[in-house]
Amino acid sequence: MNKWWVVARREWQVSFQSPLAYVLLGIWMLLAGYFYVSILLGNQTTNLSALYQNLIILLLFIAPLLTMRLLAEERRTGSEELMLTAPLSPAQWVAGKYIGALLVWTVFSVVSLLFPLVTSRLGTLDWGITASSFLGLWLFGASTLAIGIFASSLTENQVVAAMVSFAVVLLFYATTWIQTTGWVSTLLTYVSMPGQLNNFTLGVIGVQNLIYFVSLIFGFLFISVRAVDLRRWT
């Protein structure tokens, strides 16, 4: 059995033993339900891409809370020491933690499929757009978790970890808010998460959009591993 999977499975079990995951899941469903109803009634349309855009905003707040514990807590309690002296590489450890959190997030996202399901019973739903929007949401969540685990690797204080990851995700979210022209503008649009998500809400799954999210995830996981490793040298 792969060791990262051993760690991921533990992470998954522990997540659903604490009230935090349930509270967050409750908030997630409550607010998502509210968005769903208000958008559906306000727009009189079965196009759910507006709902997905709002779920992404909601995720900005929830994702840091899902990841803040991951490495910061291990460091505070000292269990990090046991993990790093076990026959387990820091990369396996961080990957396991990340996959565990990703599984929890997948539960969140899958539960939100309730809304398209209900819509499809009441009217005609464009499943293509819904599927690509869902994928966009899931990828966005996966990258915020990677950013969150990085923030969690920097500190032993969970609140600090949550705030740092919120700030970094928000920056990625808001890069296009600044008015520029020329190559700077192109660059900022490329880095911007909403810019990369546009295609998904239109029903397009672009290779370059996938590459963007996948590289964001691997990039942040990589520096998290480096952060865990480097800390021992200081």
Added chain:
Amino acid sequence: MDSVIDVIDVTKRYGPSRGVQGVSFSVRRGEVLGLLGPNGAGKTTTLRVITGFLPANGGRVLVEGHDIWEEPYEVRRRIGYLPDNPPLYPEMTVYEYLNFMGQLHELPAARRGVRIDEVAERLQLGDVLGRLIGRLSRGYRQRVGLAQAVLHEPPVLICDEPTVGLDPRQIAEMRELIRSFGQEHAVIFSSHILHEVRLLCSEIVIIHRGQVVTQGSPQDLTERLHGGTTQWLVRAKGPGDAVAAALRSVPGVHAVQEQPSPEGEAETAGVVRLLVEAGSTGGEDLADRLFGALAAGGWPARELRQLETSLEDVFLELTAAEQASSTTVAEPAHAKAGPQRGGGRR
């Protein structure tokens, strides 16, 4: 080269004044090595370098010939580690936790179950396997930490201050466990309690302010301090000067002096109390000769015994030069701040 673990001239620096310097020792299977020193002397740092948690600035650590930096996984597989204040996962049950650690240490499923049962029985954890670790008492947690460390049957077992924070009965149990594990593993453990180290260890390394002050077997250390002499207490009924003179003439005896009786204890009338200093050789013979001298003079002996010099003396003597430090060495079970202390490296 039958040693299981060799620590060769290990140096670890943090900033200008902290860290450890030039620590070397070897431990064979069936031996217990004690790392002794006051709080903050560098014991935890030394152990962390040996386990590979902290990189050393110099020196090598070899476990069964594998270098910790060249083959970290070969080494980690061979080490069981019980850190100071064992960091467990409070939200898991004891069984889940041991199973998890067994998986990380690559125990196959069937073997894992067997080992968990064995270890649970040996550490008397059978009743709490299904309980959450967070609900266990301090003594049980320490045992779970030890269970985790020996689960994969490592040749080397490293325990950082395993008896700190336990009550007297638990301390006795923990010492007994360390002694028994010392028969099948090479054990390194740290302590700031002399008595404990003396009780359990075949080899002692005394560390103070990051430096090895001295090392050797408990007997070596006491002998080294007293320059190869032994002291004897003799009590006999007779005239003081005559008895002292007779004892002085016994071969091997260097000096005899009259000793006041300890405070609060009145000496029986007519009985002299003498302190005899002799060479360390002779042992039992010397006792016989001393007794012979008393008998020849017709002075009934009341007491005749060799005085043991304690490691406490060795330790105080060795560290006394640097009296500025606020050592708490002689205080057994002196509570120290656990979690903060361990995390002080950032």
